[in-house]
């Protein structure tokens with residue numbers, strides 16, 4: 001299997017759930033040394049692979065910087081181990097850095113936020129209870145490392161890697177960043193562009209309209225005209241055709257949820273259930289579906305196509321003019 005693209009080495013580590021693997025990229029820098037982009041999830045299996053491959057290709061002491069595209073566990077999970085092995089500075093988009101710092105500093109408040117999201121969305125008590133105990137179990141599992149470089153949302157050169165431009169690509173997370181090398185039109189996309197699945201777009205507290213943000217991201221990336229896209233999961237992509245497909249998929253998703261907004265008004269929990277009718281999803285996937293549904297509902301509301309109706313502490317949605 002080919003694992004080198006324009007002298008960039010791809011290192012693939014296993015994930016315990018789908019998608020079943022994630023890529024890190026090890027990039028030789030013009031000034032010498034290497035940049036590591038992403039890492040893997042924090043499991044011994046993932047670390048064994050990453051550790052051995054970086055050792056064999058570059059050597060840990062040759063690393064100059066560790067850039068993480070976004071704060072999801074499958075990308076950021078190994079930051080502590082990378083820090084121990086190399087002591088290089090960590091760079092993360094400023095909004096994701098703020099999120100990660102907040103979650104580490106105030107996990108109780110973070111849990112309350114998630115529970116309130118379920119309550120206001122109309123989720124049943126047993127789901128809320130299941131989430132609460134899942135959150136308790138996962139306490140202390142997330143590895144936190146202070147971020148040395150908060151990459152501004154305005155973009156600019158990547159720290160220690162001036163030939164790479166950091167491009168803010170929100171949607172999948174608020175602070176997601178991708179890296180672009182203009183001289184050969186090469187894009188390290190993280191999860192902003194994926195070949196065979198649509199990146200999840202969830203509601204969050206930092207941005208009002210993550211779906212609108214994602215459309216902006218796709219426009220921005222298309223205007224860069226990348227020739228080669230190296231994604232966080234799956235095979236490399238050539239050209240911008242996939243970007244156009246992702247735009248169409250996201251906008252179809254918004255329209256589909258709009259069509260579900262018939263009277264009587266429905267809660268986001270009910271709507272996300274209709275969306276996945278007949279499929280038995282695990283709880284984490286149901287909650288992910290809820291966060292995505294909420295993101296599209298927010299997009300519809302801001303566009304004036306849907307209205308929010310609050311009663312009994314639950315928010316319901318209807319098409320504009322029908323509620």
Ligand SMILES: [Zn+2]
Nearest residue numbers: 072074191232
């Ligand atoms: Zn990912």
